[in-house]
Amino acid sequence: xxxxxxxxxxxxxxxxxxxxxxxxxxxxxxxxxxxxxxxxxxxxxxxxxxxxxxxxxxxxxxxxxxxxxxxxxxxxxxxxxxxxxxxxxxxxxxxxxxxxxxxxxxxxxxxxxxxxxxxxxxxxxxxxxxxxxxxxxxxxxxxxxxxxxxxxxxxxxxxxxxxxxxxxxxxxxxxxxxxxxxxxxxxxxxxxxxxxxxxxxxxxxxxxxxxxxxxxxxxxxxxxxxxxxxxxxxxxxxxxxxxxxxxxxxxxxxxxxxx
Numbered sequence: 001x002x003x004x005x006x007x008x009x010x011x012x013x014x015x016x017x018x019x020x021x022x023x024x025x026x027x028x029x030x031x032x033x034x035x036x037x038x039x040x041x042x043x044x045x046x047x048x049x050x051x052x053x054x055x056x057x058x059x060x061x062x063x064x065x066x067x068x069x070x071x072x073x074x075x076x077x078x079x080x081x082x083x084x085x086x087x088x089x090x091x092x093x094x095x096x097x098x099x100x101x102x103x104x105x106x107x108x109x110x111x112x113x114x115x116x117x118x119x120x121x122x123x124x125x126x127x128x129x130x131x132x133x134x135x136x137x138x139x140x141x142x143x144x145x146x147x148x149x150x151x152x153x154x155x156x157x158x159x160x161x162x163x164x165x166x167x168x169x170x171x172x173x174x175x176x177x178x179x180x181x182x183x184x185x186x187x188x189x190x191x192x193x194x195x196x197x198x199x200x201x202x203x204x205x206x207x208x209x210x211x212x213x214x215x216x217x218x219x220x221x222x223x224x225x226x227x228x229x230x231x232x233x234x235x236x237x238x239x240x241x242x243x244x245x246x247x248x249x250x251x252x253x254x255x256x257x258x259x
Contacts, residue, residue, distance in 0.1 A: 043160045050168050055145040058156035069138040073155055077103060079143045080152040082132060084110060087118045107153035116150035 034042075044063050047056060057063050059070040071079070081099070084106060088099045092113070101109060110116075121144070133140035146152060150166060151159040 039157060043156050046160050046164060050164070052160070052163055052168075053145055055142045056149075056151065056156075056159050056163060061156065069142075071136075071139045071142050075139070076143065076146070077153055079132075079139070080110070080147070081106065083120065083123065083143070083147055083152070084115060086123050086128065087115050090123060091118050103153065110152050116147065116152070120144040120147045 040058075040060060041062075044057070044061050046052070047054070047061075047063060054064050054067075057070065059065070059072055061070075064070050084099050085096050088094045089096055099106060099109065129140060133143075146159070149163065151162055154162060
């Protein structure tokens with residue numbers, strides 16, 4: 001399934017590049033320009049490919065255009081302001097005037113203070129929700145999802161970019177971490193040299209990994225004593241796995257007699 005996603009992503013990128021307007025800017029460099037329609041189609045493709053909730057979509061998205069369940073970017077920003085004011089008053093003990101900012105400023109305020117950590121239903125009272133979103137419940141659902149996923153005050157492209165970076169990439173990093181751990185367990189069985197992992201630790205490639213993954217890799221580049229112990233443990237564990245239950249019982253009895 002992941003291989004299919006990788007192939008689809010590769011195809012989408014190639015299609016995007018092939019359809020872009022290109023211009024030579026010198027020094028063997030080419031500038032690619034994408035139209036608004038191409039950008040929209042690419043965002044829709046990412047949402048479909050990675051099964052992202054449709055609440056992320058803009059009204060112009062082909063994925064929701066006919067559904068009637070969407071919210072304009074202006075309304076979305078206004079709703080975000082309403083939620084922000086509630087957070088500022090109830091959770092941050094600040095004057096609402098502190099959040100009376102232009103769009104760029106309030107977006108920066110939202111991100112800097114990690115306002116997404118204040119969950120929608122923990123900040124908004126039922127009375128406020130009914131009063132403000134009473135006749136547009138589908139928009140309340142959209143705003144709750146966007147707020148809780150850290151996507152307030154963003155346009156469609158920014159929302160997709162942020163979600164890919166903060167959620168999809170993080171989930172894939174978790175898989176990478178598991179894979180590296182599994183590979184290390186196998187290699188520890190043959191007593192891998194410390195320098196093999198040190199090479200990864202010192203390379204610029206390491207910077208591209210998520211901090212959790214970097215910690216795992218760096219943890220492998222520690223003393224040989226721990227490495228050798230892990231290798232021996234792994235080898236012994238694999239050896240025991242080849243024995244039948246009767247053979248294990250016999251081994252246990254022999255060990256008991258020796259003690």
